[in-house]
Amino acid sequence: MKNKVTRYMAAGMSVLMAAGMLNAGIAMAESTEAGTEAAAAEQLTGDPDIKADIVVGGWPSGDDAFKAALEGFNALYPGINVEFQFTDTTSYHQNLATSLAAGSGAPDVGMVEGAYVAQYRNSTALTDLNTLGAADYKDDFVSFKWDQCVSDDGSKMVLIPWDIGPATLFYRTDIFEQAGLPTDPDEVDKLLSTWDGVVSAAETIKDKTGAWFTPDASYYYQLLFQNRDYYDEDLNLKLERDGDIDCLNAIIKMREEQLDMNVDMWSTEAYAAYADGTIASVASGAWFGGFLKTDIDPEGAGHWAVCHLPGGVGVKNWGGSFLCIPSQSQNQEAAWDFVKYMLCTAEGQNAMFQAVDYFPAYIPAYDDPIYDEEDPYFGGEKTKALWVELAKQLTPVYTTQMDVTAEGQIFTSVNQGLQEGLDAEGIRDLLAKNIDDATKELKEQQIQTLKDAGVWNGD
Amino acid sequence: MRKELKKYRVAYMYIAPFFILFAIFGLFPIVYGFYLSFFRWDGMTAMHFIGLENYINIFKDVLFWRALRNTLVIGIIAHIPILLGGLALAFILNSKMVKGQNIFKTIYFxxxxxxxxxxxxxxxxxxxxxxxxxxxxxxxxxxxxINWLGGDGSLIKWAVIVMFAWKWIGWNMVIYLAGMQGISNDIYEAAQIDGASQTQVMFRICIPLLKPIIIFTVIQSTIGMFNLFTEPFILTNQNWNGGTNNGGLTLMMYLLNKAPQGGTLYGYASAIAYIITMFIVLISVAVNKGTTDKSDPDYIAQQDMKRMRKERRRAERQKGAAKV
Structure with a gap:
């Protein structure tokens, strides 16, 4: 019996591989829109014959997402038995990295957090998903995320995007109303479209209600880099952005006038303040809505709303994860069936989105009527439609292994600069220095990786 | 050699499980870590041999020196309450001034x-x-x-020191208490008869006799100091660089930030691990050497034995040479 399965799988694999290569060839030869239509129209037919036990690994609440979509998956693939091995994000990645290096012990399908994408996409221990047929779906995914999955030498793709986090401002309508400010998202957009507007709104709110406008103003500066495009292809740090000095000046002013609470937005203090109405707004990814609903402020239905990012920052992505299939997996075909159903069908993606608010990176999913629904938690606002609009505007950026470490320097550097009384340029210089210090060895590793890939232009 | 192995086969088999497990889970990682420290490797792509570059880069990294300074500042300041507080508490509990000794022991531990x-x-x-x-x-x-955990970052250390000391005082107290109970009651009684005060008992009897135990606890908490990670990490909201101005960056955080928890720079992290190990060894040796009492009869006897053994060996060697 077991022998038969193995033989079947081997045959299936080779067929699939051939098909994948063929498809890739066709996709390259033909125009792209033809590919899109074909893939979007394609409905997974399932495979009742395939029998396998696969292990899926990740961190919460990914397991809740998969469990929500599992029924639909098993209707198509009744023979595939899925086992979940989930633990916290840090230990999970530690285990995954170790088991990939060791060559055994990895799950058949693994989650990979957005922060690690620049390392994992070059891994030699992960299966090239293009050989399994991933190339067909290229135009179905938000290219911002898809491009991050392709290895630095462009030869393979070992990750596939799951979700994105279109960033928006979450604000409390009750506080805005009390302060005599508009509460309608369009009007709030207009009000906060410049940094001066943000400061004056914050002043009004402080005056009228005593509430802080935001947990820590330094996060406004982080918004400018939220797409994690810190470096160019020669690995030069590019901190100068349109409006960055205005942004920093606004932060300096807000701290002087004590308009921000001066605590990290992820601290327990800030969490308490979101719920009890002492913070009027916070900017974050779409998934933050799920945090608010289930964890931070479950009773807050009706007094939260969502609008564009303040200060003319534009469209940014905050977070989102990927899936991979380790080469050591004995059940690659079944694993790919699982990935394909979960990520490359509207049914799978939307079942998971509704369960845990992971906003799909899969574009055809947005055609579902749920994206036009009003969200009662956000006072009947059509928040999902706003996120879809933002998702479609995201454009690809150049990502590196240093990005996350660089991001980690912003909060501390800006606060250090504010404490030392530096001006806007001074804070920017301080940040540049701190990022250089903190990313030294990572940069060496990144250069090594690029050299190995044969795409390094430096010395 | 072979014969002996055979002769004591059963005994070797009895002690084998430990050594086999130690070889797999202890020795191998230690040796492999040393090997890795000469490579640049992210665990995903090819390994590259770079000689001593990791070690050189670590010594050139300002964050490493900042981490070392923070660790030493936290460790040294925290050791004052740890040592004095631990001793004082142990002495009070041992002097039968308080009832419910066990309850207090449990609470402090x-x-x-x-x-x-x-x-x-x-x-x-x-x-x-x-x-x-x-x-x-x-x-x-x-x-x-006071913005303890934010601000300019200098106050995070105080929060960490408070936590570190609070944690280790109880541990030290329990060990000191055990040590004090090991001191024969005769000595205390003799002191009492001679009319010694409590302070004299403490400084003339307790502390000198406890010295080996104090040295043990100092080495233990020094290792604890180098392993300090969780406390500053959580206090700074899981900031890998120790919060503002790297105020809470400790050596262990610096290591784990590179690999395996905060990143995948395995070679670099291995090199840091070896540097930290060297520090611990150096400090342990220094503490041992620095606290040896040269007038202690035991010490003198030991030194004499060593010298005698050396001389005997030299004599034997000369005899052997003469024969050839």
Missing amino acids: MPMVTSAVAISIVFQQMFGNNYGVINYFNVLLGGDK
Whole structure:
């Protein structure tokens, strides 16, 4: 019996591989829109014959997402038995990295957090998903995320995007109303479209209600880099952005006038303040809505709303994860069936989105009527439609292994600069220095990786 | 050699399980880590041999020196309450002035066995800027709010020191107490008959006789100091660089930030691990050497034995050479 399965799988694999290569060839030869239509129209037919036990690994609440979509998956693939091995994000990645290096012990399908994408996409221990047929779906995914999955030498793709986090401002309508400010998202957009507007709104709110406008103003500066495009292809740090000095000046002013609470937005203090109405707004990814609903402020239905990012920052992505299939997996075909159903069908993606608010990176999913629904938690606002609009505007950026470490320097550097009384340029210089210090060895590793890939232009 | 192996086969088999497990889970990682420290490797792509570059880069990294300085500052300041507080508590509990010794022992030992994460979260709340209980009393007593965990980053160390000391005082106390109970009652009684005061008993009897135990605890808490990670990490909201101005960056955090928890720079992290190990060895040796009492009869006897053995060996060698 077991022998038969193995033989079947081997045959299936080779067929699939051939098909994948063929498809890739066709996709390259033909125009792209033809590919899109074909893939979007394609409905997974399932495979009742395939029998396998696969292990899926990740961190919460990914397991809740998969469990929500599992029924639909098993209707198509009744023979595939899925086992979940989930633990916290840090230990999970530690285990995954170790088991990939060791060559055994990895799950058949693994989650990979957005922060690690620049390392994992070059891994030699992960299966090239293009050989399994991933190339067909290229135009179905938000290219911002898809491009991050392709290895630095462009030869393979070992990750596939799951979700994105279109960033928006979450604000409390009750506080805005009390302060005599508009509460309608369009009007709030207009009000906060410049940094001066943000400061004056914050002043009004402080005056009228005593509430802080935001947990820590330094996060406004982080918004400018939220797409994690810190470096160019020669690995030069590019901190100068349109409006960055205005942004920093606004932060300096807000701290002087004590308009921000001066605590990290992820601290327990800030969490308490979101719920009890002492913070009027916070900017974050779409998934933050799920945090608010289930964890931070479950009773807050009706007094939260969502609008564009303040200060003319534009469209940014905050977070989102990927899936991979380790080469050591004995059940690659079944694993790919699982990935394909979960990520490359509207049914799978939307079942998971509704369960845990992971906003799909899969574009055809947005055609579902749920994206036009009003969200009662956000006072009947059509928040999902706003996120879809933002998702479609995201454009690809150049990502590196240093990005996350660089991001980690912003909060501390800006606060250090504010404490030392530096001006806007001074804070920017301080940040540049701190990022250089903190990313030294990572940069060496990144250069090594690029050299190995044969795409390094430096010395 | 072979014959002996055969002769004591059973005995070797009995002790084998430990050595086999140690070889797999202890020795191999230690040796492999040393090997790795000469490579640049992210665990995903090809390994590259780079000689001593990792070690050189570490010594050139300003963050490494900052981490070392923070670790030493935290460790040295915290050792004052740890040593004095531990000794004082142990002495009080041992002097039969208090009842319910066991209850106090348990209470003081509790921080050592409680999860560091749980403790850190509680302390994070206490040191909070706007809602923290410490700032609450500060304002109540007419002071200003102090931004312990933010600000310019210099105050995070104090929060860490408080936690570190609070945790290790109880551990040291229990060990000292055990040591004090090992000191024969005859000595105390003799002192009492001679009319010694409690302070004299403490400084003339207790502490000198406890010296080996004090040295043991100092080495233990020094290792604890180099392993300090969870407390500053949680206090700074899981910031891998120790919060503002790297105020809470410790050596262990610097290591784990590179690999395996905060990143995948395995070679670089291995090199840091070896440097930290060297520090621990150096400090342990220094503590041992620095506290040896040259007038101690035991010490003199030991030195004599060593010298005699050396001489005997030299004599034997000369005899052997003469024969050839």
